[in-house]
Amino acid sequence: MTQINLKNPAKRSADNAKVKTKAKKRYLKAKKERRKQRKTSHTVLNQEPSSELDAEETQEVVNPISPLAGRTSHEETKLDEGPAHERPRKRRKVGINEAYSDVEESPAKEATLREERNFADTLSTAEGALPIFPLPKRPDAPSRSVLALQGQDKALIEAELVDPRKTTSLEGIGLGERTRKQLKGLGIQELFAVQTAVIPFLLSDKTQHSLYLPHAPPRDLCVSAPTGSGKTLAYVVPIVEILTTRVVTRLRALIVLPTRDLVTQVRETFEEVAKGRGLKIGTATGQHSFAHEQAQLIADKSASLQGGSSKVDILICTPGRLMDHLNSSPNFSLQHLRFLVVDEADRLLAQSFQDWLAQVLAATRPTPPIGETVDVRAPNALPTPDALAPAFLHLLRNVPQIHTSHNEKKEPSCQKLLFSATLPRDPAKIVALNLREPKYLIVQDSVKGSTEDADEAIMDVVMERFTxxxxxxxxxxxxxxxxxxxxxxxxxxxxxxxxxxxxxxxxxxxxxxxxxxxxxxxxxxxxxxxxxxxxxxxxxxxxxxxxxxxxxxxxxxxxxxxxxxxxxxxxxxxxxxxxxxxxxxxxxxxxxxxxxxxxxxxxxxxxxxxxxxxxxxxxxxxxxxxxxxxxxxxxxxxxxxxxxxxxxxxxxxxxxxxxxxxxxxxxx
The missing domain is CATH 3.40.50.300 (P-loop containing nucleotide triphosphate hydrolases)
Incomplete structure (x- = not known):
């Protein structure tokens, strides 16, 4: 052991310097090894990792035990510069290697320190590092096509695509001989694509030719076709064909249009196709006085008739005037409607007009629920012999009715037909129509005719890309x-x-x-x-x-x-x-x-x-x-x-x- 002179201060400081020098040597040796290890790790990190596994293995891991973790080598070098008595004091406890480097150890203690150093080296390697998790990121937004399909009616997504170049002759699509002669007299020798698709759908099933279908009501139809493709004739022809069988005049077809000019044009088309059929066609646009229109539309205004009273079979009108008659004209009834046509549907559904659509749909259905027992002790003495529609028969006053569990539910026979070049795709508006098993027909060009082309064309309609x-x-x-x-x-x-x-x-x-x-x-x-x-x-x-x-x-x-x-x-x-x-x-x-x-x-x-x-x-x-x-x-x-x-x-x-x-x- 070195003897320290306690009497001579100069010699005592020299002895202290000798003691510090030995500790310094051990510290510098350990520091040199650490720098060499850090330099090797830095070189590996700068190399291009050959694989994902190499990239993980070459990540530099900070020693969690060292309080100097994260300090750069430049900062440590600055601390080491200058003589020992001129340098500022710094923390000595920077790791396990340095914690006991300035103390004389026994062989047993050295073995313990060696195990601790090996454990620290293990933590400093890539294999012992904690896993690095990726930063959170926002998920990709759904595409416009996916958003467009959300909430859409399944029938619209499964719509039938019609080639706009398709034409057909007047034979073989369900038209009667009289109608074919009438169309040929108007110069119509063949039908366009929209007419080829709509007319057979409405006329192919002979059971659908009846005016009342309370037990098997027909499916509704929505048609999207370009302007000028012949949509008006597509619904005029089947309506005239079916209503020709009528015996008693009742309001059986209602065509709602947005403007008076369109009403005039559609009436001319009906009159040309229905010439000689005995069908009575009327209009309600507000162009004439309200009393004048009532006289043209209603046969009997004197009594309250549950079955209504009508002078016309087909009424072509604007929604505003329709609401006036529905609310203010006596015996104006829609219970016998066989067809409700909404032409230019997107414009009419976008405008409220006193909530016309909800009131029209309500007027086609009986007000009390079907099957409800009517009080036979009503004040009226005799039943009113009205010509009620089948779905409204339970409304007869003072007529006792027996209801059993086997009674078949009678539905209104009104079939809704919607036409437009820009048919609405808003799910809320479609739901408001209360469509019955709707059939969608889309006149849209398909280059190859494959399933993919059809799906893309239907997507164009859903996303409002028009033809x-x-x-x-x-x-x-x-x-x-x-x-x-x-x-x-x-x-x-x-x-x-x-x-x-x-x-x-x-x-x-x-x-x-x-x-x-x-x-x-x-x-x-x-x-x-x-x-x-x-x-x-x-x-x-x-x-x-x-x-x-x-x-x-x-x-x-x-x-x-x-x-x-x-x-x-x-x-x-x-x-x-x-x-x-x-x-x-x-x-x-x-x-x-x-x-x-x-x-x-x-x-x-x-x-x-x-x-x-x-x-x-x-x-x-x-x-x-x-x-x-x-x-x-x-x-x-x-x-x-x-x-x-x-x-x-x-x-x-x-x-x-x-x-x-x-x-x-x-x-x-």
Missing amino acids: MPASLKEHMIVCETSQKPLILFYLIHTHGVRNAIIFTKSAESTTRLVQLFQFFESSRLSSQTSPEDEGKVVIQPYSSDLNPSDRKTVLEKFKRQEIHILVCSDLISRGIDITHVSHVISYDAPVDMRKYVHRVGRTARAGREGHAWTLVEDQEARHFKSMMREAGHLDTIKRMRVHEKDLSPLTPHYETALESLKHVYVRS
Whole structure:
């Protein structure tokens, strides 16, 4: 043992230095080994792991026992710099190797320390490390197709796909000889795809030809088909065919439409197909007084008849006027309905109209539950000999009835038929219809006809990607707002746009645009010097500002081609069929895809060729393109560019027209 001199301070400090030097040597040796081990581990980590197992084995593990875990080698080097008496004091207990490095050990204690060092080395290796769990992450959101199918009616998902190119002759689809002759007399030699699918479905089963089916009510039908595909004739023909067998006049077919113009058009179709059948057809639109309509629809208003009283077999109406008669007209009953047709179903279901749908459906069903015993001690002395429908027979007053467990439940015989180019897919709206085993028919193109193509087409319908007529050519012109009227006049005079319908966003816009064009035409015609120059283009407005008689006059002149261009709001964007319309121009771009589909559907009808033009302002271009892209329709629209030099011949007349229009509005 080294003797320490307690008397001489200088010698005592030297002896202390010798003791520290021996401990320091052991500390530096252990530190050198640790650095070498850490350097080797760092080199392995920087290598590219050859497999997933190698990557796990080369992860650096911090010694959980060492309080200096996580300190960099640079920091330790800084602590080690300088002489021992100048360095700041640091913690000595940095690990098991250092905890006992400055103490003289016995052989037994050294063996114990060796075991502890081996245990610490084991914890420092990859095999002994705790498992590293991956960080939590959000699950992938479901696709739009999966979301679209959630909550949808199973019948819609399993809809039948109909090829739009399919046609068939009038024979072999269940039509009677009289109906075939009538259709041939109207120039109809073959049926289109939607008619080929709908008519056999309604007429193929002979048992379904009965007017009352209380024990086996028919299935309901929902049809989605492009505009101009012949949906009106698809339900007119089978309704006339079945109702021809009727003996007593009752209200048996109710057709609900969104506008008066459509009511007039559908009535004309019914009258042409049902000519000579004895069927009585009526309308209710509010165009005439309420008392006048009651006199046309109801046979007896004097007494309260449970079976109702009707002068018509078929009623074509708007929902608002229908509710007026249902709530205020005596003996107006829907209990004998065999057909309830909702044409342009998406628009009618989106608007409440005094909750018309719920009240109409309730009127087709008996108010008390079927099988309920009626009190025979009612104040009326005699039973009323009404012609009740089978499902309403239990409502006879003062007639005792015996009910047993074997009584068959009688259901209303009303069959609901829904038609639209943009059929609603909202599950809540479909449930509100209370459909009975609905059958969905979708007229949608399928390239290969395989199951995958059919599923994709049905998914397009569910996700509201609509089909356009194959003969339609679509164009888009992006322009400045101030140049939009001038570009419209350029299309009319340079591209020869005639027999056209121009759609605006409101009745006011319609009137203003017609005035501007009339001033433009006056300026252009006054500058012509040659008689060979283009003649005057006749343009007229058609909007809700006109009374019904004026609207009818304008529409008749347009059909006779006395008017070249019709400017209107979306009043006639649905259902109106004018055969010679070859161009549709959306002067104000539509804000949603449904409106676009119905606008362009006024042309390219029944296989004829047509052009659709959309004028898109600069600030609207992004929204319009995004809307078309989501509908999968952007690639089919060709973009047309109009240069300044193309407009220059028309610019002086346009400026003159603007000045004239300005004076008109200043005076008003």
